[in-house]
Amino acid sequence: MSEIILMSDARVAAVPVEENGELLVDVRAHLRVDDRKHEDSGGAEVHLRQGVLDRLLRAQALLPDGLRLLFVEGYRPPALQRHYFETYADGLRAAHPDWSADRIRTAASRYVSPPEIAPHSAGAAVDLTLTDADGRELDLGTAMNASPEESDGACYTGAGNITEEAKANRDVLGQALSAAGLVNYPTEWWHWSYGDRYWALQTGAPAALYGPKELDAA
């Protein structure tokens, strides 16, 4: 397996951002959307940069007949990202009081991006899964947002400790999204992005297209 570059890696932070100013758009008219993040995000989660939505629609068209994308979370306000990161890091600190601050940050970034990098806060990342034609979720091996601890590492996209059916479903999802130009965060099968620093590093683009922003900022 190739090296997993974590969000906390200095190579991600070193990627410049050349903000292209694209607006955040509401995806609900275009994609099947689940509301499980609504309570945390208050509706912000249904937004994405236009270029990311365009590529998701391309990916959806590439899926085998009957399958659909199920969009769960796109844009995430910077304050919510900080809350998620600090909450998860606090849990790691409590479980491992001997770990250095640097080790906590690295371990936390397997599951939540450091706020200053945060692809979701740039409107560039999406957490999503697959449904059948009747809207039933397919088995992708773990619940979405299962942490490495909760899932014994099965949340990693290339994990071996899931069924053959779940592996096949991850492949179907990954093939469509990769072909449409998105990249995956390898510690989370459900997390894909386009135009952020992580995408730029993985694709060799000279700069990210999207930096963090507030939802109501022009």
Ligand SMILES: C[C@@H](N)C(=O)N[C@H](C)C(=O)O
């Ligand atoms: C918290 C999880 N759903 C997530 O979004 N993780 C990625 C790495 C992120 O915070 O960008």
Ligand SMILES: [Zn+2]
């Ligand atoms: Zn995500």
